[in-house]
Amino acid sequence: MKSVESNLQIITEKIAKACEKVGRDPEEVTIIAVTKYVTIERAQEALKAGIIHLGENRDQELLKKYEVLGNQPIWHFIGTLQTRKVKKIIDKVDYIHSLDRLSLAEEIHKRANRKIPCFVQVNVSGEESKHGLPPEEVLPFIQQLAMYSNIEIVGLMTMAPYIKDEQILRNCFRSLKQLQDDIQNLKLPYAPCTELSMGMSNDYEIAVEEGATFVRIGTSLVGE
Ligand SMILES: *Cc1c(COP(=O)(O)O)cnc(C)c1O
Numbered sequence: 001m002k003s004v005e006s007n008l009q010i011i012t013e014k015i016a017k018a019c020e021k022v023g024r025d026p027e028e029v030t031i032i033a034v035t036k037y038v039t040i041e042r043a044q045e046a047l048k049a050g051i052i053h054l055g056e057n058r059d060q061e062l063l064k065k066y067e068v069l070g071n072q073p074i075w076h077f078i079g080t081l082q083t084r085k086v087k088k089i090i091d092k093v094d095y096i097h098s099l100d101r102l103s104l105a106e107e108i109h110k111r112a113n114r115k116i117p118c119f120v121q122v123n124v125s126g127e128e129s130k131h132g133l134p135p136e137e138v139l140p141f142i143q144q145l146a147m148y149s150n151i152e153i154v155g156l157m158t159m160a161p162y163i164k165d166e167q168i169l170r171n172c173f174r175s176l177k178q179l180q181d182d183i184q185n186l187k188l189p190y191a192p193c194t195e196l197s198m199g200m201s202n203d204y205e206i207a208v209e210e211g212a213t214f215v216r217i218g219t220s221l222v223g224e
Pocket of ligand 1: 034036057078079159200201202216217218219220
C-alpha cells in the first residue's frame with residue numbers, strides 16, 4: 001500500500017492542473033479523505049500527511065474513529081443518514097453532506113445546539129440506486145428550511161454515476177454547479193449555498209474543472 005503522503009502529492013498536483021486548466025485557484029478546493037474503508041491508523045497517517053478533513057458514511061464507524069481522534073480532524077458525514085441516528089453523531093460532526101428530506105432537517109434542528117453546515121444531496125443523474133432529491137425539487141425543499149434555525153445550507157452535494165464516460169460526468173457536475181449558482185443568487189440568509197461537494201477517486205479532476213469546492217476521495221488517497 002502506498003503512503004497517504006505520496007497519494008496526496010499526486011492528487012494535489014492533479015487538482016492544481018485541473019484548476020489551472022479552467023483558471024481556478026487550487027485554494028478553493030478542499031480535500032476530504034474518506035476513511036470509511038480504512039483503519040484508525042491509516043486515518044492518523046492521513047492527518048500526519050496534512051489532511052484536515054475526514055469523511056465517514058456510517059454512524060458507528062464515525063463514532064469509533066471519533067473516540068480515538070476526537071475533534072482534531074474536521075468531520076464530514078457523507079452517507080445516508082437515518083433520522084434516528086442523528087442524535088448519536090450530531091455533536092461530533094462539522095458538516096452533513098446528505099440532507100435530502102424535511103424529516104431529517106427537523107431532527108437535525110431539534111438535536112443540534114448550534115448551526116450545522118449542511119449540503120443538500122442531489123440525484124442529478126436520476127439513477128434509482130442513488131439517494132438525493134431530483135434537481136427540480138431542490139429549490140422548493142430549501143425554501144421550506146427557513147424555520148430550522150440550526151441548519152445552514154452551505155452547498156449542494158452529488159454522487160456522479162460510476163462510469164467512465166467523461167461527458168456524462170461533466171454534464172452531471174455542470175448541472176449541479178448551475179443549480180448551486182441559482183440558489184446562491186437568491187441570497188437566502190440561511191442558505192448561502194456557496195459550496196459544491198462533488199468528485200470522488202474516479203472523477204475528481206472533472207469535478208474540480210466544473211467547480212467542486214469539496215472533493216471526497218477514498219480509494220486513491222487512503223486505499224480501500
Ligand atoms: C465512499 C464514498 C466516497 C469516496 O469514494 P472513492 O471512490 O473511494 O473515492 C465519496 N463520497 C461518498 C458519498 C462515499 O460514500
